Amino acid sequence: MLSKQGTARTLAVAVLAIAAASLTGPASALAPANDSFDEALELTGRSDTASGTNKDATKEPGEPNHAGEIGGASVWFQWTAPADGETTIETCGSDFDTLLAAYTGDAVNALTEIESNDDVCGFQSSISFAAEEGETYRIAVDGRNGVPGLLNLQLRLAPPNDDFADAVVVAGDDGSVDGTNEGASVEALEPGSVSGSVWYRWTALSTGPATFMTCGSTFDTAIAVYTGSALGSLAFVAYSDDACNLGSIAGFEATAGTTYSVAVGGCCGESGDFTLAWNRNPPPPSSMTYPSIGGVAREGQTLTGSPGQWTGSPTFAYAWGRCDAPVDDCDLIPGATGQSYTATTSDIGNRLFLQVSATNVAGSSTAYSDVTAIVRPGGPANTAVPQVFGRAAIGEFIDSTTGNWTGTQPITYAYQWQICDSSGNGCRNLTGAVAASMRVDAAHLGSTLRVVVTASNADGARASTSSPTGVVVRGQSTQVRRCVVPKLRGKTLRAARAAIRRGSCRMGQVQRRFSSTVRAGRVVAQRPRAGARLAANARVHLVVSKGKRR
Ligand SMILES: [Ca+2]
Numbered sequence: 001m002l003s004k005q006g007t008a009r010t011l012a013v014a015v016l017a018i019a020a021a022s023l024t025g026p027a028s029a030l031a032p033a034n035d036s037f038d039e040a041l042e043l044t045g046r047s048d049t050a051s052g053t054n055k056d057a058t059k060e061p062g063e064p065n066h067a068g069e070i071g072g073a074s075v076w077f078q079w080t081a082p083a084d085g086e087t088t089i090e091t092c093g094s095d096f097d098t099l100l101a102a103y104t105g106d107a108v109n110a111l112t113e114i115e116s117n118d119d120v121c122g123f124q125s126s127i128s129f130a131a132e133e134g135e136t137y138r139i140a141v142d143g144r145n146g147v148p149g150l151l152n153l154q155l156r157l158a159p160p161n162d163d164f165a166d167a168v169v170v171a172g173d174d175g176s177v178d179g180t181n182e183g184a185s186v187e188a189l190e191p192g193s194v195s196g197s198v199w200y201r202w203t204a205l206s207t208g209p210a211t212f213m214t215c216g217s218t219f220d221t222a223i224a225v226y227t228g229s230a231l232g233s234l235a236f237v238a239y240s241d242d243a244c245n246l247g248s249i250a251g252f253e254a255t256a257g258t259t260y261s262v263a264v265g266g267c268c269g270e271s272g273d274f275t276l277a278w279n280r281n282p283p284p285p286s287s288m289t290y291p292s293i294g295g296v297a298r299e300g301q302t303l304t305g306s307p308g309q310w311t312g313s314p315t316f317a318y319a320w321g322r323c324d325a326p327v328d329d330c331d332l333i334p335g336a337t338g339q340s341y342t343a344t345t346s347d348i349g350n351r352l353f354l355q356v357s358a359t360n361v362a363g364s365s366t367a368y369s370d371v372t373a374i375v376r377p378g379g380p381a382n383t384a385v386p387q388v389f390g391r392a393a394i395g396e397f398i399d400s401t402t403g404n405w406t407g408t409q410p411i412t413y414a415y416q417w418q419i420c421d422s423s424g425n426g427c428r429n430l431t432g433a434v435a436a437s438m439r440v441d442a443a444h445l446g447s448t449l450r451v452v453v454t455a456s457n458a459d460g461a462r463a464s465t466s467s468p469t470g471v472v473v474r475g476q477s478t479q480v481r482r483c484v485v486p487k488l489r490g491k492t493l494r495a496a497r498a499a500i501r502r503g504s505c506r507m508g509q510v511q512r513r514f515s516s517t518v519r520a521g522r523v524v525a526q527r528p529r530a531g532a533r534l535a536a537n538a539r540v541h542l543v544v545s546k547g548k549r550r
């Protein structure tokens with residue numbers, strides 16, 4: 001059973017074929033499709049990968065021992081070299097003790113060994129040889145002593161300028177050369193700015209700008225430029241990843257007579273064919289470090305953009321964009337073209353990013369920041385404003401609700417009462433009126449009152465204001481009235497009656513008796529005593545003088 005990347009021969013089809021065979025055929029039908037030399041699986045191009053198993057594979061009559069070992073469970077591949085070059089084949093990703101050999105020849109019993117290996121990466125195998133363009137190589141993978149397992153085979157034909165030491169020399173003030181980094185590798189001492197590097201070497205004829213570019217390439221290229229004569233002691237000069245779409249433009253100030261080594265490769269493991277062009281124009285701006293965003297991604301907070309580092313002394317234009325949380329869908333925000341941006345309610349739950357366009361005389365290019373964290377609310381969200389209950393009358397208490405709020409719990413509340421003019425305008429804080437309720441006093445007469453409730457949680461704080469009350473009026477007799485007994489002794493009955501009424505009391509019984517000290521018609525005694533506080537309309541009884549006894 002075998003599947004091979006980049007071909008129509010899929011694992012699923014192979015599994016189906018094996019399943020059908022196991023129901024109907026003999027045990028040997030379980031053998032892998034490329035068990036026999038004549039059924040070798042074709043590998044193609046400058047690099048290729050195959051995976052599968054040698055389980056139930058067999059050794060054919062006349063088949064040689066691979067790597068000098070007896071083996072017994074071989075599978076076969078074949079590959080026709082598309083170019084001359086150093087070719088590496090290895091099984092290091094396999095899970096069993098492999099044997100690996102490459103041959104030329106057209107029959108299993110008439111092969112010429114090119115290279116073979118038993119163990120090089122653990123018990124797995126690797127071989128390298130100089131392949132010749134058009135030659136077909138027969139590749140056997142066997143298990144030592146016939147052991148089976150899962151097989152991973154990699155083939156790589158290195159480009160001629162894979163190694164720093166084999167750089168292709170290019171010359172002149174402008175030109176271009178076609179190349180590929182398919183099958184290229186990164187050497188041990190290489191700075192590693194690009195993956196799958198191939199090398200070019202250029203000596204500046206004069207001092208001044210120089211630009212190397214891979215615009216229009218078939219894959220995501222990167223270019224790094226160095227000076228120095230050995231991999232371990234290179235000095236960095238310039239780097240570019242994406243400057244013309246996924247192509248690269250590396251520009252620098254060249255010095256007459258200096259030799260520059262230009263590594264062309266892929267971003268992120270990509271490889272393919274490219275055209276490297278160069279000239280002596282000043283380079284358009286190129287991003288050296290990505291733009292970045294400073295600040296907290298929260299509603300109402302201001303984020304500040306940084307363009308990052310660029311070559312080419314550009315001027316910058318900014319545009320802020322918004323992505324959904326999984327960053328599947330991103331768009332620029334209309335009008336958000338400042339270096340700073342204040343997150344809005346629309347940004348909550350989304351992420352923000354910064355686009356920087358850098359321009360100089362040679363052109364412009366664009367780079368992007370990472371997206372921010374998901375924008376959080378600035379605080380609890382108010383869904384109903386606070387309400388004030390109670391009469392706006394002197395001496396009364398009025399009370400506030402918090403209003404309704406949503407957001408991260410817990411939410412805490414603070415109150416600030418305000419006094420406003422009779423129309424509800426010109427409001428100002430009332431010092432010390434910071435509880436959920438407040439007492440209306442005489443200073444508020446003719447004004448209106450309202451409350452500002454501030455709700456706070458881990459995200460921040462937000463305020464909501466009630467409607468103003470009605471205009472504050474004098475207290476009405478809503479209080480429980482009391483009878484406060486007046487002092488009545490010596491008063492005329494008429495005056496006593498009026499005083500009793502003013503005191504919210506009521507006349508009780510009136511008795512008359514002689515008095516040697518109080519003139520006739522005036523109060524001699526009262527019950528209850530003066531100053532007593534009773535329920536409203538309590539009766540006050542009087543004794544009125546009849547004058548002296550004769
Ligand atoms: Ca075999």
Ligand SMILES: [Ca+2]
Binds near residue numbers: 117118119123124125
């Ligand atoms: Ca081995």
Ligand SMILES: [Ca+2]
Binds near residue numbers: 162164184185187198
């Ligand atoms: Ca390389």
Ligand SMILES: [Ca+2]
Binds near residue numbers: 222240241242246267
């Ligand atoms: Ca790129």
